Amino acid sequence: MEREPYFFLSYARRDDRGSAFVGRFYDDLVEELARLGADVSGQQPFLDVERIGLGMDWESTLGSEIGHCRAMVALCSPAYVNSLYCGKEWAAFESRVLKYREQTDIEVPALIPILWVPLHQAMPPEISRYQYFEPAMGQEYLEQGLMGLLRSAPGGRAYRAVLELVAKRVQHVADLFRLPRAQGLDLGTVRSPFEGREPAGPGSRTTGHVRVFIAAGVTDPLPEGRQRREYYGPSPLDWTPYHPPVHPTVAYRAQRVIIDEGCTSTLEVVDGGLGEKLEEAMYNNQTSVLLVDAWAAREGRYRTALSDYDRENHPVTGVLVPCHETDEESGDEKLWADLQQVFRRNWMRRNDPYDPLFQVQVERQRFEDRLARMVVVAQNRLMEKAVPRRLPAGPSAPPMPGLSVPYPPPSRADDPTEPEGPFAPAEGSGQ
Incomplete structure (x- = not known):
């Protein structure tokens, strides 16, 4: 039987460095699904640190899992919307949801955004068009995000309330619907929807x-x-x-x-x-x-x-x-x-x-x-x-060749000192 992960957990690696909150939430969600009667044993949910082994082609593996999973839970945060591969994961799975709607005229809530860490600015419209808050989740969830609730009281009422709602949503879509599969999905060709929020690449700004x-x-x-x-x-x-x-x-x-x-x-x-x-x-x-x-x-x-x-x-x-x-x-x-x-x-x-x-x-x-x-x-x-720090003295450089004509200054449009982007890219769950 072809693998169809019960859900795919999409998150920014930067949100979980040095801690185990993402892993704890994943384990709690699998346990809550079992408590609700969902059988995930045959179609193990996907968490990259568990399913991508040493020497595996991680990009190909991510593409296969996203192209076949039944639901995607996205842990949204500032790092998430600034992560190239989180954006690619979002876009790839969303395309499957939209294709199913075109084919059946049914809106399947299989793309499940979770407020993992609150954003200081407004949630990107690509995310906010999907419901990421219900009153039963509580005000503490909006103020602290799910990682904040998990950090402060992992067994507490506020965290458990959100966990139960997420598990019920995952079970609903995973058991009742089958999205069209994306065979041979190549994430390298997928464009992130968080346009203008992605880092422009190395060298545009040094991280302080x-x-x-x-x-x-x-x-x-x-x-x-x-x-x-x-x-x-x-x-x-x-x-x-x-x-x-x-x-x-x-x-x-x-x-x-x-x-x-x-x-x-x-x-x-x-x-x-x-x-x-x-x-x-x-x-x-x-x-x-x-x-x-x-x-x-x-x-x-x-x-x-x-x-x-x-x-x-x-x-x-x-x-x-x-x-x-x-x-x-x-x-x-x-x-x-x-x-x-x-x-x-x-x-x-x-x-x-x-x-x-x-x-x-x-x-x-x-x-x-x-x-x-x-x-x-x-x-x-x-x-x-800032004062540039000099390297240790070395041999004198050879003289520069002279120029026979004056060199014109660069135009404003060609000025290489003009900043091109905010900072170096954050990592997604696949990188």
């Missing part, structure tokens, strides 16, 4: 790196004057300043924003060597962001390092201080007066719309936008100040 420094409290002991333990964890990296005080942590939120802006990032905890690290970052043509817990900043562990930062000039470093409006403890005016003493020099430019590198009392709904703008502005300033 952002060093993220966290100055936050822990549960034991809590910052002085703080009573609410649920906002903290055993490490400063576990800090969750927004209500409800659950994951994703502010560090995770920050890294998600930075990825969306086409940059890479690392996480560090603020210590006495902060100033030297910021100088090192700038020397290496990197930008930095300080995420500061107003409660912890008043203590000796961080106060000295942050005050030293305030007295120095760090033009490509941003500071962001989160605060949730319903956290009654953080409404204390003395808390912010103390923070003003820590950042005496920078306090005058707080929340300046024209100089967005010092943002305080940033509410949850504004966190992503404020941080994204901070990263972009810091990167732009870095490009103005």
Whole structure:
């Protein structure tokens, strides 16, 4: 019998590097389908890391699986819509759905988009024309995405509600319909529908790196004057300043924003060597962001390092201080007066719309936008100040031959310095 995968899981590799959330969701979905009575044993669902072995032609394998699967579950995210091969997978499967509609006049909901990580901009129309939200999925799903729910409470009500709805949709289309097969599908000839969102290719823009420094409290002991333990964890990296005080942590939120802006990032905890690290970052043509817990900043562990930062000039470093409006403890005016003493020099430019590198009392709904703008502005300033690093001295180059006629400057249209695209391509589930 010819293979017809019960479903194909399409996702961006960049969303799952260093973690196992995609694999966990795949396993949970297969288990939920079994609970609903679906028999997938004869037509094993497709997940690339399980079905593409060493030495196999991955592009040919992907084409075969997409051309024969019964349903496709797409984990939509900023990385997904910027992935060349995710776009190809989407287009290839959608063509089968459209062909079936032409042949039968039946709309089969076999292309199932899932909000894996929320997008800062509007969902591309190629995706939003398909229903990716139902009221039963809950507001938490829209705010955090399914990966956020899986990260914070993998067995929780919100995650299970979405999982059950997805499984029911997959079972419905896989058991009742058979889309026309696409024999010999060559993904190399398929064009991604996310036109204008795809990276233009290597060399159009160098991906920047952002060093993220966290100055936050822990549960034991809590910052002085703080009573609410649920906002903290055993490490400063576990800090969750927004209500409800659950994951994703502010560090995770920050890294998600930075990825969306086409940059890479690392996480560090603020210590006495902060100033030297910021100088090192700038020397290496990197930008930095300080995420500061107003409660912890008043203590000796961080106060000295942050005050030293305030007295120095760090033009490509941003500071962001989160605060949730319903956290009654953080409404204390003395808390912010103390923070003003820590950042005496920078306090005058707080929340300046024209100089967005010092943002305080940033509410949850504004966190992503404020941080994204901070990263972009810091990167732009870095490009103005970046110093090329010289290679070690070598033998002198031979003299250049002279030109017998003046060489005209390139026209504006031919100017090779004009940017052509945003950043290097992200990987799809097949690459």
